[in-house]
C-alpha cells in the first residue's frame with residue numbers, strides 16, 4: 001500500500017447529503033471486498049445520521065451482515081449501556097437490530113482502568129487480524145470512520161497529549177479528556193487507525209466551521225495527523241466550510 005496521501009476533500013450540500021454520501025462509501029468498501037470486512041466506527045455527533053441510515057430499510061437489506069465486523073476507534077470509559085458510550089450509540093442506531101453479536105466488537109469498559117481496557121482491546125484486534133504487528137500490505141480495517149472535535153482531536157487523541165505520539169501500541173488508555181465529556185477514554189493510536197483502506201472523516205454543521213478552518217490551514221492537530229495508509233477522505237458540508245470558500249468547491 002502507498003504512503004499516506006493528502007486527504008481528498010469532498011463537499012456536499014448539508015448533513016443529510018453527507019450521511020447519504022458516507023453510507024454510499026460504506027457500501028462501496030463492502031462491495032470491494034468479497035471476504036471478511038472490518039469497519040472501525042466512531043463516536044460523537046458526526047456519524048449519528050449515517051448510523052440511522054445504515055439501520056434504515058434502504059440499507060439494512062443490502063449489507064452482508066455475516067461478513068462485516070464492527071469495531072470502534074475510541075471509547076469513553078463508562079459502562080457499555082451509558083448514553084455516553086460510543087458503541088452504545090451505534091448499537092442502538094443500527095447494530096443490535098442486524099449484526100450478529102459476535103461481529104460487534106466494543107472496547108470493554110469493565111476492565112479495572114483504561115489501560116487494562118486498551119490492552120484487552122489490542123489483544124482482540126490482534127486476534128482478529130492474526131498478527132501482533134501490522135503489515136502495511138494487509139490493512140487491519142477496510143474502512144475507519146472519524147470525526148474532528150472542537151480542539152482538533154480525533155478518536156480520543158487530543159492535541160498535545162502523549163497518546164498522539166504513540167507508535168508501538170495499537171490501543172492506549174487516555175486518563176483525561178481535553179473536551180467534554182471529561183471522562184477517561186480508550187483510543188486506537190495513529191498507526192492502528194492508519195492501517196485501513198480508507199479513513200473517512202465526517203465534518204458537518206456551522207459549529208465545525210472554526211475547527212475545519214484550522215484543519216484546512218494545515219495546523220498539526222490530531223485530525224490532520226490522522227491519515228490512512230490508503231485513502232483519506234474529508235467529507236464536509238457547506239455549513240462547516242470557512243466563509244471564503246463556501247459554495248466554491
Ligand SMILES: O=C1O[C@H](COP(=O)(O)O)[C@@H](O)[C@H](O)[C@H]1O
Nearest residue numbers: 042043044045046147148149155
Ligand atoms: O469525544 C469524541 O469526539 C470526537 C469528535 O466528536 P464530535 O461530536 O465533536 O464531532 C469523536 O470522533 C470521538 O469518537 C468521540 O469519542
